[in-house]
Amino acid sequence: MTGKAAIQWKLRYIEAFNALEAAALDRQAELAREAGYRQGREETLALPAVKKERQAGYLAGMKEGEKLQKGRDQRSFTYWATLWLSECWRVARDGSPLLVFTDWRQLPSLTDAIQAAGWLWRGVVVWQKPSARPMIGEFRREAEFLVYGSKGKPHAHTRHCFPGVFKYAVNTAAKVHITGKPLALLQDLIGIVAEGGTVLDHFLGGGTTAHAALLTGRKCIGVELSPDYAKLSAQRLLEVE
Structure with missing residues (x-):
């Protein structure tokens, strides 16, 4: 394959490679987020009861803060x-x-x-x-x-x-x-x-x-x-x- 056809093939190859690389990076980021979530959840589950109560208050406070900041x-x-x-x-x-x-x-x-x-x-x-x-x-x-x-x-x-x-x-x-x-x-x-x-x-x-x-x-x-x-x-x- 030579000439214009070869150039077009190379361009399609580069586009496909870039798409594959982007998908791999997105998946890597997704796995990192999932790992962080699992670790945070495990740490939260391991907390004493009093700290679990504080976490519940933390979530309630987030909702209250969102209402105050809205708009x-x-x-x-x-x-x-x-x-x-x-x-x-x-x-x-x-x-x-x-x-x-x-x-x-x-x-x-x-x-x-x-x-x-x-x-x-x-x-x-x-x-x-x-x-x-x-x-x-x-x-x-x-x-x-x-x-x-x-x-x-x-x-x-x-x-x-x-x-x-x-x-x-x-x-x-x-x-x-x-x-x-x-x-x-x-x-x-x-x-x-x-x-x-x-x-x-x-x-x-x-x-x-x-x-x-x-x-x-x-x-x-x-x-x-x-x-x-x-x-x-x-x-x-x-x-x-």
């Missing part, structure tokens, strides 16, 4: 965030630090909101999550961000230099809230607050921030809209030694 676009998110950030600024002492978790989608809006609320934007801290799922043909989304600010000039209470990147994996089976963070990560971040100081968590969720504050010698004020999560947080904090 909120970038503009309404910015306005909404400015409202509660303004209240945080009002009650904070001069020089107080601000750290707000966000993913890449809300990062631009959140940096606008903290400045509109009166905070001085001081940078972005990265939380690297090595356990993030792979994205075929794309960059792995293995990071969340913390928008860092202060109420006026920050009051440094230590000579320690904090890192700009924190690497902690997510333990899905141990989470009790859809946005739950690793306890060790929060303990590191709370170091920005002087020992004996007070941490305000205006979205308390499962209470991990308060847990970290107690373990590191800080006080914590938590605000939670969900009665179920408020109760769960109180129960968890009673277990802190």
Whole structure:
């Protein structure tokens, strides 16, 4: 086979090979997801009864959160965030630090909101999550961000230099809230607050921030809209030694 016919045959061969490769990659990703699901389910089934109850609350909280977030676009998110950030600024002492978790989608809006609320934007801290799922043909989304600010000039209470990147994996089976963070990560971040100081968590969720504050010698004020999560947080904090 030569000439034009040979070229057409080669093109069809390349198309068939590409389709086969794409199908293989899709199947590989599907198997990886299934393996992760099975592992997570096995870990969940192995949890003590009290943790199974927390998982049930986690699922209920997801539904409640979806209702609250429904219909909120970038503009309404910015306005909404400015409202509660303004209240945080009002009650904070001069020089107080601000750290707000966000993913890449809300990062631009959140940096606008903290400045509109009166905070001085001081940078972005990265939380690297090595356990993030792979994205075929794309960059792995293995990071969340913390928008860092202060109420006026920050009051440094230590000579320690904090890192700009924190690497902690997510333990899905141990989470009790859809946005739950690793306890060790929060303990590191709370170091920005002087020992004996007070941490305000205006979205308390499962209470991990308060847990970290107690373990590191800080006080914590938590605000939670969900009665179920408020109760769960109180129960968890009673277990802190």
